[in-house]
Structure formats: structure tokens, C-alpha cells
Amino acid sequence: MAKWEVQLRKGCLELVILGCLWPGKLYGLEILRRLESDSDLVLSAGTVYPLLSRLKAEGLLKSEWVEADAGHPRKYYQLTPAGRSRAVHMARMWARFSTSLKGLLSPILKEGGK
């Protein structure tokens, strides 16, 4: 993977975690699997858990331990009101940024596809 692509993916980590948790609460492994199924992002557990911890410390997420049927507890995360408003802000920024590049990129995609 090209270096710039790695950097691009790193730059949107926070947004994709907030996006994962937008519909409801999930625990760590569910977040990882959701990222794999709903996006191209394959992240390591060693990246996601510290990031969840940071987002929680910033007040964007809250967590609770739930005793699962599996025999071990699971730590569920969900967005706080601040997390939801950050997610909306970031999603709007991302969409605006992506739209603003459309004019530049469409000729490249058109001609590059030939």
C-alpha cells in the first residue's frame, strides 16, 4: 500500500470509529468486524483499542461492562451526545471535502479508465 494511502486511512480513523458506533453500541471485536465488512479498512486490534480509550477520555464515547453468555464480560461502547455531534460535523466535513475534489478528479478518472 502506498505511503499516502496509509496516511489517508490513518487520518480518518476517528471518523470511521464514530461511524461504526452511530447505529448503536458495540464491543471491540464487533467494531473490528464491522469495519472489515462495511469498509475497506482492516485495522489491528492494537490500533482500535487505544483509540477507543482515547475517544472515551475525550468524552466522545461512553462504555459499560456487560456479562455475556459467552462466559466472559464484554466492554460495550456507545456515542455520547458530544460524540454524536462530532460524528455529524466530521461526516459533513468529509462529504464537503470529497465533493470539492470531484471537479478535479472526474477528468482523471474518465481518461484514466480508458
Place this chain on the structure above:
Amino acid sequence: MIASTGAKPVIERYLGRVRVALRGLPEREVDDILRELRSHVDELVGKEGSGVEAALQSLGDPVDLAQTYRPDNEIVRARCSDSPLIILQGLRRASRGTLGRATATALYVFGYSTMVMLWVEALEKLLARSRGGNPPSGARELLGWWVVPIALLAGWGIKYASDRSARWWIGRHRRSQATQEI
């Protein structure tokens, strides 16, 4: 299903190394981190049938993993804290080895010391009066008792400004780090 008895020592050894590398963070926070990592391994082994080694590999090197938790947590805590020690730790973590960090730290220490001096001044005034102390003969007090609220307010204002500017610096460092990553 939780990891088998034979796998437990391997998991505990890994978590022990993470615990050592997290030394310095509050005990409760460390326990919570380790509990979550243990739950992750149990989940992978129990639900997805993964091997213990593969489950631990997904977390990476224990020391590297702990380091990923550490700077973020210290910096985030510093941005939400009023404690001078925690703010100084945050400054220490931010932009290691730069002139900017040294300047930000020096300004913070200067602001904090000024606040302490002003509050000591206010306290001295109160104590001097209760001991019956008066200004030397011929000397005239400009502010009189007003020196007490003025020193207290000015000290609080300087502390507030120092905290805000230190937190701003720490936040700026985090933003510039994020920009480098993008």
C-alpha cells in the same frame, strides 16, 4: 468458551508485560485496559476459534501496545485537568525535545509561580494584620486591604491563563501530529 487452562499462562504473561509497560497510569485505568484485552483474546479464541498466539498477535507487541495507550491518555488527561502535575506531564509528552515545548513549559511554570507568590502576598497581609503588624513609620500603603482581593483575583487570573495556554499548546501539538499522520 474461555481460553483453555494451558493457554492462560501465555495470556497472563502477555498481559503482565503490558501492565509493566503501563506503569505510571492510574491502577484502575490499567485494570480496565487489561480486562478489555483479556476479553478480546477470550472472544477470539472462544467465538472465532482462533489460536491464542494468533489472538495475541492481533494486539501486537505488548510494549508497543502500552505505548499507544500512554501518550494519548496522558495528553487527553492533561487537557481536561486542573492539576499542575498532570498538565506538566502533558507538556512533557507533547512535542518532545522542541524549543516550543520548553517555552510552553517555562511560561506555565512562571505563571504558576506568580500565582503562588500573589496568594502568599495576600496571606501575609492577612497574617500581618492579625499579628498587629503595621507598615514602617513614614511609609504609606497604597492599596491597604484591597491588596488581598486584588492579589487573590490576579493570582486566579494568571493561573487560569496559564492553564488555558498550556492546554492550548498540548491540543495544538495533537492537531499537528494528526496533520502529519494525514
